[in-house]
Amino acid sequence: MLMDPYSVFFLEAHIVCIFFYIIILTNVRHSEDKQQSVISFAQTLIGQMVYFVVNTVWFLTQRGTIPVPPIVTSWLLVIDYSISCILAWQWFAYSESVMKSSIVSTPRRRRLTFIPVGFSAVLIIILFSFSEGFYFDLSGEVINPAVYGVILIVPFGYVFYSAFNAYKRIRESKYSTERPIYVALICFPIIIIIGGTLQSFYYYYPIMCFTCLLAMFNVYIRFLRSAISIDALTGINNRHQFDFFLAKKLAPGSDIASFYLIMIDIDYFKQINDKFGHTEGDHALMMVGEALRKSCSGDTRCFVARYGGDEFAVTMQNSTEAEAKDLLNTIQKNLDLLQKENRKNYSIKLSYGIAGLAPGRNKPEELIKAADKELYKQKQLTHISEGRRGNNKLSVR
Numbered sequence: 255m256l257m258d259p260y261s262v263f264f265l266e267a268h269i270v271c272i273f274f275y276i277i278i279l280t281n282v283r284h285s286e287d288k289q290q291s292v293i294s295f296a297q298t299l300i301g302q303m304v305y306f307v308v309n310t311v312w313f314l315t316q317r318g319t320i321p322v323p324p325i326v327t328s329w330l331l332v333i334d335y336s337i338s339c340i341l342a343w344q345w346f347a348y349s350e351s352v353m354k355s356s357i358v359s360t361p362r363r364r365r366l367t368f369i370p371v372g373f374s375a376v377l378i379i380i381l382f383s384f385s386e387g388f389y390f391d392l393s394g395e396v397i398n399p400a401v402y403g404v405i406l407i408v409p410f411g412y413v414f415y416s417a418f419n420a421y422k423r424i425r426e427s428k429y430s431t432e433r434p435i436y437v438a439l440i441c442f443p444i445i446i447i448i449g450g451t452l453q454s455f456y457y458y459y460p461i462m463c464f465t466c467l468l469a470m471f472n473v474y475i476r477f478l479r480s481a482i483s484i485d486a487l488t489g490i491n492n493r494h495q496f497d498f499f500l501a502k503k504l505a506p507g508s509d510i511a512s513f514y515l516i517m518i519d520i521d522y523f524k525q526i527n528d529k530f531g532h533t534e535g536d537h538a539l540m541m542v543g544e545a546l547r548k549s550c551s552g553d554t555r556c557f558v559a560r561y562g563g564d565e566f567a568v569t570m571q572n573s574t575e576a577e578a579k580d581l582l583n584t585i586q587k588n589l590d591l592l593q594k595e596n597r598k599n600y601s602i603k604l605s606y607g608i609a610g611l612a613p614g615r616n617k618p619e620e621l622i623k624a625a626d627k628e629l630y631k632q633k634q635l636t637h638i639s640e641g642r643r644g645n646n647k648l649s650v651r
Contacts, residue, residue: 260458261319267460268310271467275303278474290358291351295477298344302470305337306463332382336375342409343371349416349439353423354489354544374408413443438476445469485560487536488543496559496567500618503571504611514578514610516568517625518542518585519633521603523564530600538602542566545589549581556581567625578608605633 257265279299282292312330314320346367350358358364420439449465483495491499503510520526520542527535539560546566550556561567568585570578586604593602607629609615615624 257314257319258317261314261317264313264458264460265310268306268463271463272303272306274467275299275306275470278470279303282474282477291348292477294344294348294351295473298341298348299470301337301341301344302466305334305341308334308337309463328382332378335378339371339374339409342412343368345442346412346416349420352435352439353416353419354547355419370408370411410443413446417443435473435476435480438473441472442469445472485543488540488560490543490547490566491557491559493559493562496557496561497618499557499559500569500621503569504616504618504621510611511572512574512610513621514570514573514575514608515621515625516570516578516582517561517607517609517622517629518546518566518568518582519605519629520564521605521633526600526602537596537598539564541592541596541598542589542602542604545585545592548588549585575608575610582606605629607632 279296282296282299308330311320312327312334315322315327315330347358347364356363357367417440420436424433424436424440445465446469449462449468452465453459453461483491485492500515503513520538523535523538526538542564543560543566546558546568550558550568555571555573557569557571559567568581570581582604589602589604593600607625607627609621609624609628611621615621
C-alpha cells in the first residue's frame with residue numbers, strides 16, 4: 255500500500271494525538287476522584303480516540319490509499335458523523351456533571367439527554383440510504399451543504415448549551431476555584447470552531463485532531479488545578495484552599511471591615527456511619543456540601559470549604575453576626591429539603607460556632623481556634639439538652 259505525503263502526515267498526526275490522549279486518560283483513571291464528572295471526562299477521551307481512528311481510515315479511503323468501493327467510504331463518513339454526535343453528547347454530559355446540573359444527576363436523566371443523538375443518527379442513515387445526503391469530494395467541498403448544516407445542529411447544540419450554561423455559572427458563582435474550569439468549558443467550542451474553520455480551508459492537513467487535543471488538554475490542566483483545590487467528595491473547596499484563602503484575606507495590612515468564620519459540624523455523624531454504613535455517611539457529607547453551595551451561591555461575601563471529616567467552614571466578609579446566623583438557618587433549611595428529596599430515613603442536624611475579627615484573633619489560627627471553641631460549646635449544650643430528653647442519639651425517621 256503506497257501512501258502519498260498527505261496521507262502519511264495525516265496518519266502520523268493522528269497517532270501522535272492518540273498517544274497524548276492515552277497519557278491523559280491514564281492519569282485521569284488513576285485519579286482518586288471518582289465523581290461522575292471524572293468518569294464522563296474519561297469517556298470523552300476514549301470517544302475522541304475512536305473518532306480519530308475512524309476519521310483517519312475514512313481519509314485514507316477517500317484518498318485512495320486504502321482501495322475500497324465508494325459505498326464503503328460513504329458509510330465510513332456516516333460512522334464518522336455519528337461518533338462526532340456521541341462525542342458532543344459525552345462532552346455535554348461531562349460539562350453538566352462538572353456544573354452539577356440536575357439534567358444529568360441520575361442515569362435515567364443522562365439517558366434522556368441522549369435522545370437527540372439517536373434521532374440525528376437515524377436521520378443521517380435515512381439520508382444516505384434514500385438520497386445522496388451529504389459528502390465531501392476530493393477537494394474538500396461539501397456536497398448538499400443544506401443537509402450538512404441541518405445535521406450539525408445536534409452536536410453544536412450540545413456543546414453550545416453547555417458553554418452558555420458555564421457562562422451563566424461564572425456570572426452567578428463566586429467560588430474562585432470553580433471559575434477556571436467554567437472558562438475552559440466556554441473555550442472548548444471556540445477552539446473547536448477555529449480548528450474546524452481552518453480545516454475547511456486546509457483540507458489535507460490534520461488541523462482538527464490537534465485542535466481537539468489542544469481543547470481537551472486545556473480542560474485537563476483545569477482538571478488538575480481543580481483536583482488540588484476542590485474536595486473530591488463534596489465538590490466544594492478543600493482544606494488546602496481554605497487555608498490559602500484565609501491566609502490571604504487576613505494577611506497583615508488587609509483592610510477588611512468585618513469578617514466572620516463559621517465552623518459547622520454534623521451532629522452524631524459517627525452514628526450515621528455505624529448504623530447505615532460509610533457509603534451513607536459519604537452521602538450525608540455530600541448533602542451538607544450541596545446545602546452549603548446552594549445557600550452561598552451568588553453571595554460575594556461567602557466562601558465555603560470542607561475543613562476535614564464532618565466539619566465544614568464558611569466565611570462571611572463585610573457582614574454582621576446576625577447575617578451569619580441567618581445564613582446558618584438557610585443552610586439547615588436547604589439541608590432539610592435535600593434530605594426530603596433524597597428520602598433519607600434519618601435527620602441531619604448541624605452544630606456551629608461563629609467567631610469574628612477582634613483584638614487577639616486577627617490571625618487565621620486565632621480565628622479558627624475561637625470558632626472551634628464556640629462550636630464545642632454548642633455541641634455540649636446540644637448533648638446536655640438531648641440527654642435531658644433521653645434522646646441523645648441520631649434522629650431516625
